[in-house]
Amino acid sequence: MAERRYTEQETALEIKSLRRIVAAYFNYQDAAEKDVRRYERSFKMLSPAHKELLFHLGLKYQRLRWCISMNASFVMNMLEAFDPPFDMSQNEDGDCHDCAEHMHGHNHADCAHSSERSDFSKSVVTTNNSALHAQHDCPREDAKSNACCGEAGNKKDEKVHIVGCSQPAVPNLGTSQGVDKSCHGGEDASAAANYHDTDCFASSTDENATPGHNMPPDFHLDVPPVDVDKVRCIIRNIVRDWAQEGQIERDECYKPILEELNRLFPDRSRPPSCLVPGAGLGRLALEISSLGFVSQGNEFSYYMMICSNFILNHTQEANECTIYPWIHSNCNSLSDNDQLRPVSFPDIHPSSAGITEGFSMCAGDFVEVYSEKSQESAWDAVVTCFFLDTAHNIVEYIEIISKLLKDGGVWVNMGPLLYHFADSYGPDDDMSIELSLEDVKRVAYHYGFVLEVEKMIDTTYTANMASMMQNRYRAAFWTMRKDASRSKAKKCQ
Ligand SMILES: C[S@@+](CC[C@H](N)C(=O)[O-])C[C@H]1O[C@@H](n2cnc3c(N)ncnc32)[C@H](O)[C@@H]1O
Numbered sequence: 011m012a013e014r015r016y017t018e019q020e021t022a023l024e025i026k027s028l029r030r031i032v033a034a035y036f037n038y039q040d041a042a043e044k045d046v047r048r049y050e051r052s053f054k055m056l057s058p059a060h061k062e063l064l065f066h067l068g069l070k071y072q073r074l075r076w077c078i079s080m081n082a083s084f085v086m087n088m089l090e091a092f093d094p095p096f097d098m099s100q101n102e103d104g105d106c107h108d109c110a111e112h113m114h115g116h117n118h119a120d121c122a123h124s125s126e127r128s129d130f131s132k133s134v135v136t137t138n139n140s141a142l143h144a145q146h147d148c149p150r151e152d153a154k155s156n157a158c159c160g161e162a163g164n165k166k167d168e169k170v171h172i173v174g175c176s177q178p179a180v181p182n183l184g185t186s187q188g189v190d191k192s193c194h195g196g197e198d199a200s201a202a203a204n205y206h207d208t209d210c211f212a213s214s215t216d217e218n219a220t221p222g223h224n225m226p227p228d229f230h231l232d233v234p235p236v237d238v239d240k241v242r243c244i245i246r247n248i249v250r251d252w253a254q255e256g257q258i259e260r261d262e263c264y265k266p267i268l269e270e271l272n273r274l275f276p277d278r279s280r281p282p283s284c285l286v287p288g289a290g291l292g293r294l295a296l297e298i299s300s301l302g303f304v305s306q307g308n309e310f311s312y313y314m315m316i317c318s319n320f321i322l323n324h325t326q327e328a329n330e331c332t333i334y335p336w337i338h339s340n341c342n343s344l345s346d347n348d349q350l351r352p353v354s355f356p357d358i359h360p361s362s363a364g365i366t367e368g369f370s371m372c373a374g375d376f377v378e379v380y381s382e383k384s385q386e387s388a389w390d391a392v393v394t395c396f397f398l399d400t401a402h403n404i405v406e407y408i409e410i411i412s413k414l415l416k417d418g419g420v421w422v423n424m425g426p427l428l429y430h431f432a433d434s435y436g437p438d439d440d441m442s443i444e445l446s447l448e449d450v451k452r453v454a455y456h457y458g459f460v461l462e463v464e465k466m467i468d469t470t471y472t473a474n475m476a477s478m479m480q481n482r483y484r485a486a487f488w489t490m491r492k493d494a495s496r497s498k499a500k501k502c503q
Pocket of ligand 1: 250263287288289290291308309310311314374375376377395396397400401
């Protein structure tokens with residue numbers, strides 16, 4: 011694949027976009043604290059009798075603060091581990107609000123459709139993966155992709171490492187914080203949040219110990235609420251992909267895909283290749299790798315990549331980190347303890363998961379990265395899970411998937427059609443092609459796909475299992491096989 015060079019303007023935009031995302035992470039704690047202060051203001055408005063009745067709420071707010079500070083500690087660890095693909099000291103004007111043209115905010119009821127194009131608006135960094143790709147028949151033929159890929163080895167306990175993102179993270183982001191109890195001390199942390207209320211008072215008063223304290227001034231931005239929401243969604247995505255609590259959701263979404271791949275490729279002595287566009291936090295791509303595929307996750311969100319990098323490459327053992335994912339909503343809780351319950355992760359140690367050599371995470375826009383000539387007929391399988399409806403133009407996604415696959419290759423899909431850009435009324439008037447399932451299948455047939463398996467699967471996306479409200483999808487699952495001889499596309503060209 012030919013190396014893609016970026017103009018100064020493109021690089022500047024990328025840096026701005028990334029700075030905005032880092033700022034959102036940095037401001038996580040401040041934003042959450044603001045919410046708690048709002049609860050307290052409402053509490054103060056109560057009559058003395060009502061206050062007395064709800065006396066315990068004061069304590070709850072302190073516990074909330076403590077949970078927020080634990081989440082913030084985790085966020086700071088994550089940022090420290092992130093090696094940005096650019097020198098972040100460039101473009102230090104700090105005002106990222108005009109990056110909004112790359113953002114398409116939507117307020118859906120859950121996080122399923124809130125990870126928008128905020129991020130690798132162009133695929134960004136050249137990386138040299140030649141050794142791994144050549145050695146293990148990774149479908150990306152040319153070592154020099156135009157994206158930033160993280161490669162994982164397959165030896166047990168071997169550290170999974172990212173290559174290609176070359177700029178030093180810590181000095182540039184200035185995130186060197188000493189404090190952290192959210193990882194490597196999770197059990198104590200969870201006990202404190204739920205039961206040791208006095209500790210909560212103590213820790214919340216120690217402001218110097220809070221992670222945002224040493225934040226470089228240029229990251230003290232007035233972060234738009236939509237960005238704050240995204241950080242909270244990432245925290246929920248951690249539960250979906252990497253916590254024991256997410257197992258039910260993973261069994262509903264990922265298990266049918268894994269079983270199908272297992273059925274379709276019974277002989278994996280020479281590992282088949284599988285691409286997972288819109289890989290989120292990488293669990294599905296990792297499971298596919300563990301199943302015996304040369305698996306590549308593709309993801310364009312820096313929010314996601316910063317987090318998956320931490321989990322895949324920087325965790326040392328199962329359940330070493332603890333977060334409090336559900337603290338940001340007081341609604342639909344059966345009890346305060348439900349809302350404040352800790353969740354530890356990762357439920358498995360990723361680099362001990364028996365991954366197949368050649369596992370990688372590739373950063374960049376699916377359309378840009380995989381439209382490359384070198385990607386044509388490169389993959390045995392493409393797996394899309396809650397991804398198709400992220401398209402501006404779903405026809406383009408399907409056309410690219412068809413081109414990527416070898417003749418006879420399979421496309422396994424699972425997900426709804428909640429088109430991400432369906433209600434974007436931004437100044438850009440984004441394109442959004444919104445097709446019914448029937449039309450999606452018709453387009454797929456046009457590009458030479460033959461339907462082999464089709465069913466509907468009930469599932470949730472980043473749901474809080476203890477909540478009184480559950481949004482469920484009737485997601486479409488299918489397996490389609492590419493039969494190039496049936497494609498009408500080439501006949502039209
Ligand atoms: C709804 S999430 C699903 C994540 C994961 N597949 C799962 O099931 O948990 C959709 C993901 O696709 C990513 N995404 C959206 N458009 C993309 C694009 N054009 N290229 C690469 N990733 C994209 C988003 O950032 C997000 O992580």
